[in-house]
Amino acid sequence: MKAPDISDARLVRAWEDPPGWLGKLQSVGNNWIGPLFIASAFGFFVISGFDSVALRTQLAMPENELISAGDFNQLFTTHGTAMMFLVTVPMLEALTIFILPMVLGTRDMCFPRMSAFSFWTYVFGGIFFYASTLPDIGNFVLPGTPLPDWVPDAGWFAYPPLSNRVYSPGLNIDFYLLGLGFAEFAGIAAAVEIIITVLKMRAPGMSFDRIPIFAWGVLVMAFSILLAFPAVLVGTTLLELERKFGLPFYDPTLGGDPLLWQHLFWFFGHPEVYLMLIPATGIVSMIVPTFARRPMAGYVLVVTAIAATGFFSFGLWVHHMFTTGLPLVSLGLFGAASMMITFPSGVQVFAWIATMLNARRLRFDTPMLYVLAFIVTFVLGGITGVMVASVPFDLQVHDTYFVTAHFHYVLVGGVVFPILAAFAYWWPKVAGRVMDETLGRYAFWLIFIGFNVTFLPQHMAGLLGMVRRVYTYPDELGVGGYNLVSTLGAYLSVIGFALFVVNAVLSLIRGSKPRPDPWGGLGLEWKIPSPAPPYMFDEIPVIKARDVPSEERPETWRPERTRQTAERPLWRETLVTTMFDARAQAIAVVAGPSYIPLALGVTMTIVSAALLFDAYWLAVIFSLASVPLVVKWLWPSREERAYPNVGATLGGAALTPFATGPAAIGWWGMALGLVALGASLAMTVFSYFYLVYAGPERPELLRPPLAVAGGSLALATVGAIGALRADVAIAGGRQRSLRSWLAVSIVGAMGSAATLAWDITTLGLAPRESAYEAMFVTFAGYQVILMLAVVAAGLFVGAQAMLSFFTRERRVAVQNLALLASFGALSHLVTFGTLYLSPYLP
């Protein structure tokens, strides 16, 4: 029997936002949040760009006094911090949120509210960071006003001891640390949903060997974020605890070690460079085949190169620490890893060249010009990268302008050019119009020439001995000419970027309207209208090959049509597929508009501001205020509970809207969140052992009694068993048994948290007097908080169980509790082994 058809108007209604600007504040769809995210990142790029122009203006002449040394410190700190945390990574994540569903043949990201939450958190974090400049602006407007100086000024890396309370007594570094917390949180949230969208929401038939290379790039980027960001989260938390409460993690006079910060920071900081580069290379691998009219050469090689770059990037962090006095063998090991990463990068470059050489007719439209510029500058930046990977050479040029030039070649050439290429290439998907080609070319040449004029001379200035982060230099150094040329290049770049923006704005007003596929692209994004409709695909494509030529229409399928839901309200439905071979597995219902992401962003900002000014009571109030918001977000609405368990079919497979376990995207959300928590745990363990065994002096270890902490571990295990048994009970349809086991889980977790907290307070530790004891308290305190999170999750699930919300089919929340409680017990085992058992080892 043929299923009743559903009109397109109803599909549009299911996916459209509420009317007006208030509706836009609630919007969570990728085609609104994505462009908004990109525009915000571009806004921060402009602010940060002005910082760099001010820096270059100051350095144009030797012994220039236009900007004071203190202001110069602030400018390079805000420039570096904003470019790394507020511009490039968010820009790439934003681009991903917008483009990924189109490229994968799905209708939205897996958790649209998470996208919106990530966006609002990011925007408020950026505003919070730049709020530090308000007193400076006040001083500028009203000269002579005694306003404090809050702008961060210890570099984007904020090394202690410069960033500790002694040398940075103001709020400057607190703005940096708390603002960074926002960016990291937003980054991890976005990474989780990017991974799930790539692994579980691809169009049916898009098996692992058919995934577009851009999606591979963002997948590796997201995994890198998930594993790297926790390192800096741990590092910044420890530094903020040191600054606010005097816990001396980085104070060598009390057993701390400033090098611990460098390890934590660069364990994040080096992969950060590659996690920006990897999706950028993915963009290039989408654009080159389009303009060469050929499929990408060496697909397996390129995908392997992307993954290998991601893996190796985690073994390079020490190459930022070659001058810190580490043993020679260690330097050699990390130097070798630094050189090894050139192989996968080289493979990609040769694959792009091979694709272009194999072109039917290579077209040089603006996106392709940026791609070519990327290849040239990336290779140059890569070569200087190999030079600084050599330890003896690095010892000579460390902290000179040679390194500044190197990383700008990698980051501007390797990341900004592909982003500009992506803008020009995918602009029709946002605006529904193509940018003007002539203006685009002018902008390109100004940016490209300006960039090289800016940074090429800096190699020479660096080799001649000009060090970084100094506000001026003596005339006798002989680098005045290089600096003047460099500054002129910066002005040229600014004109180029301004022209790029003018072109984008003009195209909105009078740009030519393209066909759905203006470039003849091979990807699925060109099979839908431009601009992309809110539901992306009215019918989900079924994939038969890696590339879909522009003249081909893929076979399609629409879940609503086979579900006979004509008489019911339509939901935002899309498809979940199996991880490797992308067989249709379940129907996913993604969330619709909500104010909650915005409201949570606001409460987080107020909490951070309260922490900044030591108003802890306010922080507690607004933290509590966010609890009902989180509950409201996660609590199943009446409509969701009424959602019918009526399946659909695709290719003979029966699909349910209530998947469980790994078939459910919610389960993956929890699992990946735990991966990030696991990475934080690993970094905490590393920090503990680093302070104990590699710190300036080995502390006298406590041998704490094992009974109480062991009891706490046992109770955590009971909590985990309770949650696991609760899942078994509801899988068998036993409601009473579910409630009983949930009660066991909650009581176990609560008991574990209470006993461990009691143990910490009765051990007589003095965390302000010893880095080791500070680490003990922090580590154990982290475990207490984790067990309290298990209690909170247990109460949340328990409340739903009391209302009989769960059935055999609808039990992902119970499964997620089981995952969290199991992680809590495992983490407790690690905590117990590290803090309590390891001191007894010989």
Place this chain on the structure above:
Amino acid sequence: VRLALAVFGGIAAWTAHLLISASLVGLVCPAATTLLVALHATTLTAAAVSVGAGAVALGIARRSRGWRQFLAYFGVLLDLLSFGAVLLGGLTPLLVPVC
């Protein structure tokens, strides 16, 4: 599981090689000969694991098709790169004083 080991065996071996070698330098350093032996043993073990994983991946690649074959070839290449990285890192103790 076999495919996962074949794909990630090499990269796991390289990771272990890097972390164990760097830790050994700090822990064993006054005893230079012991350290040298331990470093070479680590290198040889990691290299062997990379080669083994690559061989398994190649076997799977020849027997399978579609996404499984793709992943297996992906594993072969990744194991090969890991093998190179282990050898390159393993050369260090031959070139510089270990303590």
